[in-house]
Amino acid sequence: MLKEKPALSVQRIVESAMTIADQAGLDALSMRKIAKSLNVEAMSLYNYLQNKELLLDAMVEAVVAKIDLPDPALPWKMEMMNRCSSAYQVLKTHPWAAxxxxxxxxxxxxxxxxxxxxxxxxxxxxxxHKDADLARNLLDSYIYGFTLQELTFPIEPDDYASTAAEFQPQLDSSVYPHLTALATEVASGRYHGKLQLEFGLELLLGALESKLKS
Structure with missing residues (x-):
């Protein structure tokens, strides 16, 4: 007996679109590819999402829905840290989303x-209200920027030390003394050189706490 195909829905379309975007980027996304992955005709998708703009909006919604929300009953700094860390993890999982x-x-x-x-x-x-809005946008700007930098940086974190070692001989220590010293630290393994989300978040949240107390 043939199995009945799962009913088409906005959720299934969006999930398929996100899988394609996760694997190949937004440029690879098309209604035709989504339809093929769902084994349906492309025109049938338009009964649920009338154009690609609505699809992109639905994809953003699905991503945001995965981010942990802060619990107002718990300490605000801890909750905003958790919220930002969750956003970062979700955005890394879906590199197109930021x-x-x-x-x-x-x-x-x-x-x-x-x-x-x-x-x-x-x-x-x-x-x-003003400071809360500014603070939230500040934190989001940091998360989006940090995530994009990490996703697009041309060197893999595990290659930082070897890359620094290759780059170091090209530096004239009399012209670039501080950069030469930094390259030495990374090449030797004394400093890993990797981006650290928590470092920036702690500084930002600490500054916001100081402002709140002032």
């Missing part, structure tokens, strides 16, 4: 919950 989050105006339910919970957490901590 750009879409920055480039599109999204007002779907998941995004609204995400912003509302984050803003509310900062308000309950004692920030004004």
């Amino acid at each position: 750009h879409l989050l920055m480039a599109r105006l999204n007002v779907g339910p998941a995004m609204l919950r995400y912003v509302d919970a984050s803003h509310g957490c900062l308000l309950l901590a004692g920030f004004s």
